[in-house]
Amino acid sequence: MVDFTERDEGTLPLWPELAEPDLVRFENVGLRYGIGPEILRDIDFTIPPQSFQFLTGPSGAGKTTLLKLVMQTLKPTRGRVTLFGENVSQHSQAELARLRRRIGIVFQDFRLLDHLTTYENVALPLLVQGREEASYRGEVIELLRWVGLGDRMHVPPVILSGGEKQRAAIARALIGQPALLLADEPTGNVDPGLARRLLRLFIELNKSGTAVVIATHDLALMDMIDARRLVLAEGQLHVYE
Amino acid sequence: MSMSEPPASGLRARLMTGLGGVLLKPLLVPRDRVLAPVLPAKSRSGAALMLVIAIMTFLASLTAGAVHLVADASRDWSRTIAREMTIQIRPAPGRNLDADVAAAADLARRQRVIEEVRVMDRREGEKLLEPWLGTGLDLGDLPVPRLVVLRLAAGLAPDLSGLRAALAERVPNALLDDHKLWLSRLKAMADTLVGIGLMILTLVLVATALAVAFATRGAMAGTAQIIDVLHLVGAEDSYIARQFQGHFLRLGLRGGAAGALAASGFFIVAGLVFGRGAQGSALEQVEALFGRFSLPLWGYLSVLVIGVLVAVVTGVVSRVTVYRTLRGMEQAQ
Ligand SMILES: Nc1ncnc2c1ncn2[C@@H]1O[C@H](COP(=O)(O)OP(=O)(O)O)[C@@H](O)[C@H]1O
Ligand SMILES: [Mg+2]
Numbered sequence: 001m002v003d004f005t006e007r008d009e010g011t012l013p014l015w016p017e018l019a020e021p022d023l024v025r026f027e028n029v030g031l032r033y034g035i036g037p038e039i040l041r042d043i044d045f046t047i048p049p050q051s052f053q054f055l056t057g058p059s060g061a062g063k064t065t066l067l068k069l070v071m072q073t074l075k076p077t078r079g080r081v082t083l084f085g086e087n088v089s090q091h092s093q094a095e096l097a098r099l100r101r102r103i104g105i106v107f108q109d110f111r112l113l114d115h116l117t118t119y120e121n122v123a124l125p126l127l128v129q130g131r132e133e134a135s136y137r138g139e140v141i142e143l144l145r146w147v148g149l150g151d152r153m154h155v156p157p158v159i160l161s162g163g164e165k166q167r168a169a170i171a172r173a174l175i176g177q178p179a180l181l182l183a184d185e186p187t188g189n190v191d192p193g194l195a196r197r198l199l200r201l202f203i204e205l206n207k208s209g210t211a212v213v214i215a216t217h218d219l220a221l222m223d224m225i226d227a228r229r230l231v232l233a234e235g236q237l238h239v240y241e
Numbered sequence: 242m243s244m245s246e247p248p249a250s251g252l253r254a255r256l257m258t259g260l261g262g263v264l265l266k267p268l269l270v271p272r273d274r275v276l277a278p279v280l281p282a283k284s285r286s287g288a289a290l291m292l293v294i295a296i297m298t299f300l301a302s303l304t305a306g307a308v309h310l311v312a313d314a315s316r317d318w319s320r321t322i323a324r325e326m327t328i329q330i331r332p333a334p335g336r337n338l339d340a341d342v343a344a345a346a347d348l349a350r351r352q353r354v355i356e357e358v359r360v361m362d363r364r365e366g367e368k369l370l371e372p373w374l375g376t377g378l379d380l381g382d383l384p385v386p387r388l389v390v391l392r393l394a395a396g397l398a399p400d401l402s403g404l405r406a407a408l409a410e411r412v413p414n415a416l417l418d419d420h421k422l423w424l425s426r427l428k429a430m431a432d433t434l435v436g437i438g439l440m441i442l443t444l445v446l447v448a449t450a451l452a453v454a455f456a457t458r459g460a461m462a463g464t465a466q467i468i469d470v471l472h473l474v475g476a477e478d479s480y481i482a483r484q485f486q487g488h489f490l491r492l493g494l495r496g497g498a499a500g501a502l503a504a505s506g507f508f509i510v511a512g513l514v515f516g517r518g519a520q521g522s523a524l525e526q527v528e529a530l531f532g533r534f535s536l537p538l539w540g541y542l543s544v545l546v547i548g549v550l551v552a553v554v555t556g557v558v559s560r561v562t563v564y565r566t567l568r569g570m571e572q573a574q
Contacts, residue, residue: 071473093567094477101475111470116279127279128476172474 021085022046023180023211024070029079031065039065041235043079047180047213052206054222055215057232063215064108066232067182070213071105072096084179101125104173108185110165112157112172119144119153122171140175147171162189170201180211187218199224279471280464280484287488290456291496294449298500298551299507301445302544306508308438309540315431319424326391326401326419332384333414341412342387348407349391354400357392442547449551450558453493457485457562465570482563486556493555501548505541 024047031040039062047053055063068074069081072088081088083099091099104125112121120127122144126136144153147167157165166186173181183202187195199214199221206212213230216222222229229240328345332338342360349358366385401417408415461468471481 073469073472094479097472097475097477100473105473111466111473113467113470124279124471125474128471128474128480130480176475 020049022048025082027080029076032077043237052212053228055230061232102179104178104181106169106173106183108188110169114158117154118168125176143171182213184215187221287492291492293452294496295499297445297449298497299503301442301547302504304438304441305543308435311434322420324393328389329386329416331386331414345412345415346389352404355391356394359390361388450554453555453558454562457559461566478567482560485563486560489559490556493552497548497551501544504544
């Protein structure tokens with residue numbers, strides 16, 4: 001599953017058993033919106049396979065922006081972004097789509113499509129790959145049951161509660177069995193009890209092998225477990241292992 | 242956590258495998274509803290665009306039909322006129338008009354390329370003037386020229402310099418008119434009409450393309466958020482373009498078919514009405530211009546081609562527009 005094409009010579013590891021490349025590597029990345037000031041400066045970090053980390057910093061620090069850079073819906077104004085060992089600066093839209101299929105993302109505002117049912121929303125990543133519905137129907141139904149939406153499959157997202165929407169959004173991020181899960185402020189709109197359960201879900205997911213990045217400014221959440229922290233402040237990123 | 246094994250009941254699972262599965266699958270997979278299209282319904286409405294496409298196809302088909310009719314008619318006229326010539330003998334003082342007419346006809350009959358010589362008598366000549374001078378006028382005293390109509394044998398390139406020379410010598414007041422001037426004017430007019438027709442066709446296609454481009458952009462305008470989500474879950478631009486293109490191609494095919502059918506219907510009805518033989522002067526005018534108004538088979542074929550062409554233009558333009566808009570969206574982020 002690891003793709004070694006276009007691999008950067010400099011990152012070749014010494015030992016073959018360590019050959020799995022970092023899922024994400026940022027080198028000297030800078031970003032400005034239009035002609036505005038640089039929101040992010042000299043960002044350097046990696047996300048190793050199967051790692052678990054918080055991406056934190058005050059509101060407006062650039063957490064969402066950084067996640068967009070990982071998803072490549074935003075191009076850095078300078079520096080280099082490497083995904084799954086591939087330098088993506090010259091990637092075509094189709095090549096980026098192929099890499100995005102290995103990343104699941106949960107947005108703060110969920111971004112479910114209102115004209116589709118919950119089932120169709122969760123199946124969307126597989127649908128856009130052009131797969132036959134019969135080939136994934138069982139998988140989608142099982143995942144919906146797993147997140148507790150088994151009896152809400154055929155309703156549109158507008159009539160789901162906030163917590164249900166979030167679980168649908170998480171299910172959509174997971175259906176493609178991604179190597180990396182990004183969650184933007186997942187506890188932003190939920191009560192502390194649910195926040196705790198969500199965190200447990202992410203930890204469980206991480207134990208099954210998925211790398212997890214949780215962007216949050218919720219200190220109480222981060223205090224619940226001891227995990228790696230990527231801290232954004234004044235446009236720069238500091239990593240606390 | 243495991244999400245690999247689909248929960249399938251034993252019997253169903255067994256039935257679904259093997260040859261039986263191939264046959265039974267459509268019945269066993271619960272298809273309580275067809276998967277909703279990825280794009281919302283409001284981006285897929287297109288009744289107005291379909292009407293525009295139908296009207297454009299209809300107009301383009303009428304134009305193409307008219308071009309066919311004019312081209313055919315002008316070919317017919319040219320063929321007839323090219324085989325006809327006239328000798329005009331003007332009355333001249335001191336000459337016997339009847340003797341001159343007989344002499345000219347006699348000279349003409351001696352030409353091998355001339356198949357038929359017909360002398361128009363005085364009354365026939367006067368009748369030709371009626372449209373200009375009105376009826377009931379006594380032309381007896383007026384010096385009306387006389388005409389000898391010559392019909393050339395088919396297929397021969399006529400060399401009439403001999404006849405011209407003989408006429409100049411023996412009947413100096415005769416004038417041989419080979420209709421070349423008429424013919425060239427007629428051809429020029431027909432060519433102009435065909436040119437105008439082709440220009441209209443081009444304009445109609447361009448207008449259709451513009452309408453489709455605007456409609457595609459309109460359909461995409463409300464879907465920026467959705468397209469963003471599609472990109473993030475790994476959709477390729479080609480997948481998104483296919484969703485729009487498929488929809489617009491269907492609109493184009495339906496609109497094109499409707500327009501082409503309406504135009505064919507028009508020509509069939511028109512052929513029945515005018516084809517029965519023109520009655521009344523207005524119809525005679527139409528017939529003079531368009532011949533019998535019966536579209537040849539390949540006229541209908543070109544109507545069909547226009548319908549298909551419009552549908553293809555619709556599909557291609559919407560695809561190009563989607564790609565351009567997607568690229569614009571990417572850069573705007
Ligand atoms: N599309 C945009 N255009 C211009 N500025 C933006 C845009 N998105 C975010 N910003 C600015 O970038 C900064 C970082 O925003 P964001 O990444 O959303 O921060 P966070 O997610 O940490 O709250 C903010 O100052 C915000 O105003
Ligand atoms: Mg944010």
